[in-house]
Amino acid sequence: MSLSLLFYCVGGIAIGSAIFVVLNRNAVYSAISLVLCFFSLAVIYLLLEAYVIAVLEIFIYAGAIMVLFLFVIMLLNLGREDALPNLNYLQRATSLLLVLLFFVGIFLLMIGDQGLFPQPTEQFVAGGIYPLGEALFSKYLLPFEVASLLLLVALIGTVYLAKRKV
Amino acid sequence: MDLLGFTIIVVKVLVVFAATMLGVLVMIYAERRVSAFMQDRVGPNRVGFKGVLQPIADGIKFLMKEDLVPERVDKPIFILAPAILLIPALMTFAVIPFGSSINLFGREIALQVADVNVGILYVLALTSISVYGIVLAGWSSNNKYSLLGGLRSSAQLISYELAMGLAVVSIILLAGSLRLNDIITDQQGSFLSWNIFRQPLAFLIFLIAVYAETNRLPFDLSEAEQELVGGYHTEYSSMKFAMFFMAEYANMITAAALTVTLFFGGWDVPLLDEGSLGLFGALLSVLSFILKVAFFLFLFIWVRWTFPRFRYDQLMRLGWKVMLPLALFNIFLTGGYLTIKALG
Numbered sequence: 076m077s078l079s080l081l082f083y084c085v086g087g088i089a090i091g092s093a094i095f096v097v098l099n100r101n102a103v104y105s106a107i108s109l110v111l112c113f114f115s116l117a118v119i120y121l122l123l124e125a126y127v128i129a130v131l132e133i134f135i136y137a138g139a140i141m142v143l144f145l146f147v148i149m150l151l152n153l154g155r156e157d158a159l160p161n162l163n164y165l166q167r168a169t170s171l172l173l174v175l176l177f178f179v180g181i182f183l184l185m186i187g188d189q190g191l192f193p194q195p196t197e198q199f200v201a202g203g204i205y206p207l208g209e210a211l212f213s214k215y216l217l218p219f220e221v222a223s224l225l226l227l228v229a230l231i232g233t234v235y236l237a238k239r240k241v
Numbered sequence: 242m243d244l245l246g247f248t249i250i251v252v253k254v255l256v257v258f259a260a261t262m263l264g265v266l267v268m269i270y271a272e273r274r275v276s277a278f279m280q281d282r283v284g285p286n287r288v289g290f291k292g293v294l295q296p297i298a299d300g301i302k303f304l305m306k307e308d309l310v311p312e313r314v315d316k317p318i319f320i321l322a323p324a325i326l327l328i329p330a331l332m333t334f335a336v337i338p339f340g341s342s343i344n345l346f347g348r349e350i351a352l353q354v355a356d357v358n359v360g361i362l363y364v365l366a367l368t369s370i371s372v373y374g375i376v377l378a379g380w381s382s383n384n385k386y387s388l389l390g391g392l393r394s395s396a397q398l399i400s401y402e403l404a405m406g407l408a409v410v411s412i413i414l415l416a417g418s419l420r421l422n423d424i425i426t427d428q429q430g431s432f433l434s435w436n437i438f439r440q441p442l443a444f445l446i447f448l449i450a451v452y453a454e455t456n457r458l459p460f461d462l463s464e465a466e467q468e469l470v471g472g473y474h475t476e477y478s479s480m481k482f483a484m485f486f487m488a489e490y491a492n493m494i495t496a497a498a499l500t501v502t503l504f505f506g507g508w509d510v511p512l513l514d515e516g517s518l519g520l521f522g523a524l525l526s527v528l529s530f531i532l533k534v535a536f537f538l539f540l541f542i543w544v545r546w547t548f549p550r551f552r553y554d555q556l557m558r559l560g561w562k563v564m565l566p567l568a569l570f571n572i573f574l575t576g577g578y579l580t581i582k583a584l585g
Contacts (some may be wrong), residue, residue: 103315103318103377103380104318107318107373107377110373126357126358126359127359127362130359130362130363130366131362131366133366133367133369133370134362134365134366134369137366137369137370138365138366138368138369138370138372138402139369139399139402142369142372142373142376142395142398142399143399145373145376145377145395146376146392146395146396146399149376149379149380149388149391149392150392203358204358204359204419
């Protein structure tokens with residue numbers, strides 16, 4: 076009982092902070108609420124007993140990627156209310172339409188695939204790091220290697236772009 | 242969970258919290274006395290016997306000072322930033338085992354707040370969170386020097402986090418587990434089974450990275466007094482400044498404890514089976530842990546008055562061009578060793 080209460084609290088915080096990310100005009104506040112969102116997601120993972128994913132969520136997303144985001148925001152001095160350009164009505168309407176389309180698409184996929192709230196078909200084991208490692212290096216070896224290749228390409232691209240200006 | 246189990250956990254949390262806070266007080270005193278000794282001064286010696294009550298006097302002074310919030314700061318973040326820095330610093334110690342186990346009330350009590358099976362990842366994750374406090378303090382102060390301090394610190398922490406994480410990976414490879422207790426068990430036996438002898442390169446990288454992660458000299462670029470006034474905490478006063486101070490020392494204590502756990506056998510007393518000695522063995526293990534941590538805390542102060550501060554470009558070069566490749570090479574070596582061992 077108390078666990079499901081915790082889930083609703085944390086889920087509420089996650090959704091609230093995610094909305095705050097979009098609505099806030101100050102980029103620094105947006106970044107902070109995104110970090111808060113990551114933390115609440117991590118708690119939800121903990122409730123699912125997926126400890127590794129929970130810690131990695133904080134370690135990688137909150138601890139590394141968002142720090143870089145914040146770094147860039149501060150470097151470019153975007154942390155002011157007027158730093159971002161005002162969108163006109165046409166742009167706003169278009170973006171709203173696209174977002175709605177995206178959500179409808181996801182909703183249709185969910186319903187068409189397994190019903191609205193899919194239940195796991197087999198015993199859910201996500202807690203340990205051993206099953207994760209084993210899955211990454213056997214069943215998902217190819218996607219894993221392809222992802223690393225993708226990162227390497229991004230890395231080389233960044234170095235090329237940066238070097239050209241020197 | 243029964244009432245007794247719950248009480249035990251609460252007591253353990255309180256004990257660890259109190260011990261960390263006491264450690265901070267002791268460290269503040271030790272830092273000033275040892276610094277004075279190394280510079281051939283006397284140091285604080287007026288409050289209490291040999292000045293031992295000096296940190297408490299400092300604390301009272303901080304509480305009585307006026308709590309200034311400059312006019313054009315970003316108020317919510319300015320007030321929140323010290324807490325964002327202090328909370329992860331105090332949370333990290335929860336997973337570090339500070340002794341073997343004791344038998345009380347007919348049950349085995351592990352001397353550790355939480356035995357998490359991803360313990361080392363938990364520590365690294367919280368360490369990476371602590372940068373927010375510094376960066377946000379620097380930004381919200383609306384001050385060029387503070388912002389520079391915050392920016393420097395974020396770049397520095399990200400750079401050295403990588404080397405630190407990779408150095409830890411080679412330890413994890415040896416122990417085959419992310420649980421800190423397993424890493425300690427893996428090092429039990431004689432001196433030679435401590436990880437510092439099995440992984441000297443990883444130890445060196447880890448130690449250097451720890452100094453960078455805790456913003457201590459020779460890597461205290463985020464608060465370089467000569468260039469940046471006080472860095473990210475220039476605009477802070479009173480208890481808010483004291484919180485930054487406490488967070489720095491709490492981080493040092495955790496870092497020292499982590500170094501001991503990963504490389505010096507944790508609470509292990511070499512050549513001795515603590516389990517067979519009962520309560521005495523447990524006390525001995527706690528004592529051994531405290532002594533080892535105390536040595537590394539002393540090393541923090543020692544290094545502070547031995548090495549000059551790095552220049553910023555030197556810092557980045559060391560992090561990315563020396564420590565990162567070395568850490569990767571070390572993982573390669575460890576992996577090779579383990580493969581050969583597995584083959585024959």
